[in-house]
Amino acid sequence: MPPDHNPGQPHHPGDGHTHGHHDGLPDDTMWAYGAPGTRPLRIGIGGPVGSGKTALVAALCRQLAATVSIVVVTNDIFTTEDAEALRRMAVLADERITPVETGACPHTAIRDDISANLDAVEQLEAANAPVELTLVESGGDNLTAIFSRALVDRQIFVIDVAGGDKVPRKGGPGVTTADLLVINKTDLAPLVGADLGVMDRDASARRGDLPTVFLSLVADRAATPVADWVRVLVAARISPAGAA
Ligand SMILES: Nc1nc2c(ncn2[C@@H]2O[C@H](COP(=O)(O)OP(=O)(O)OP(=O)(O)O)[C@@H](O)[C@H]2O)c(=O)[nH]1
Numbered sequence: 001m002p003p004d005h006n007p008g009q010p011h012h013p014g015d016g017h018t019h020g021h022h023d024g025l026p027d028d029t030m031w032a033y034g035a036p037g038t039r040p041l042r043i044g045i046g047g048p049v050g051s052g053k054t055a056l057v058a059a060l061c062r063q064l065a066a067t068v069s070i071v072v073v074t075n076d077i078f079t080t081e082d083a084e085a086l087r088r089m090a091v092l093a094d095e096r097i098t099p100v101e102t103g104a105c106p107h108t109a110i111r112d113d114i115s116a117n118l119d120a121v122e123q124l125e126a127a128n129a130p131v132e133l134t135l136v137e138s139g140g141d142n143l144t145a146i147f148s149r150a151l152v153d154r155q156i157f158v159i160d161v162a163g164g165d166k167v168p169r170k171g172g173p174g175v176t177t178a179d180l181l182v183i184n185k186t187d188l189a190p191l192v193g194a195d196l197g198v199m200d201r202d203a204s205a206r207r208g209d210l211p212t213v214f215l216s217l218v219a220d221r222a223a224t225p226v227a228d229w230v231r232v233l234v235a236a237r238i239s240p241a242g243a244a
């Protein structure tokens with residue numbers, strides 16, 4: 001367990017995640033209303049292998065890139081596959097997408113030793129300035145991977161219905177604490193006998209007031225509810241007036 005981070009706990013204002021490499025940057029209690037233009041909004045996208053993280057990143061870029069300056073960092077355990085996929089889909093200019101190859105432990109690269117990710121993020125943001133939104137996709141992993149709040153301001157956790165409706169009930173820090181939970185591939189629910197009502201109820205029980213959205217990227221290529229959520233955050237970041 002790292003000394004400075006407890007992944008089981010939600011982030012509370014003033015809990016001190018402004019150390020090391022991050023010193024001097026505003027924390028997420030300040031940015032929305034206090035310091036527009038200081039740096040881009042950074043959003044982490046995590047979740048189990050194959051749940052649709054890269055497909056969601058592609059959808060968000062397609063939907064937002066005409067009006068929002070976006071860069072993307074993808075974490076893969078042993079490859080640069082996700083970055084290559086996004087470049088092939090041409091959702092952004094190639095120089096706006098950078099892979100980080102994390103090696104054996106993807107948790108480490110987004111939660112504990114975030115230096116490789118932070119370097120990639122800062123280089124992308126500098127090279128493509130002005131950037132308004134930075135998306136960081138985590139390497140595919142199980143339910144426990146979450147991002148350090150020193151790396152991202154907000155995090156989205158993507159699960160899918162293909163494993164049945166038990167995933168929200170099983171919990172874990174991603175399901176419990178992510179700022180937005182996305183339950184993807186609802187088009188597959190009838191095929192695997194997943195009850196979306198059960199998933200909704202269990203997600204609410206785990207998450208309290210934190211939002212959960214259902215999505216099918218096959219039916220909704222624009223990822224509408226997620227794009228709307230991101231748009232509000234970007235607007236708040238760019239202009240305090242946009243936060244209203
Ligand atoms: N049926 C269906 N398939 C989907 C949906 N979203 C994504 N997929 C498919 O699921 C597969 C995995 O999607 P990815 O976006 O690569 O998943 P990922 O979470 O990025 O995977 P890793 O990065 O390898 O962990 C792909 O074949 C997608 O086309 C969906 O809503 N419905």
Ligand SMILES: [Mg+2]
Pocket residue numbers: 053054055082137
């Ligand atoms: Mg991916």
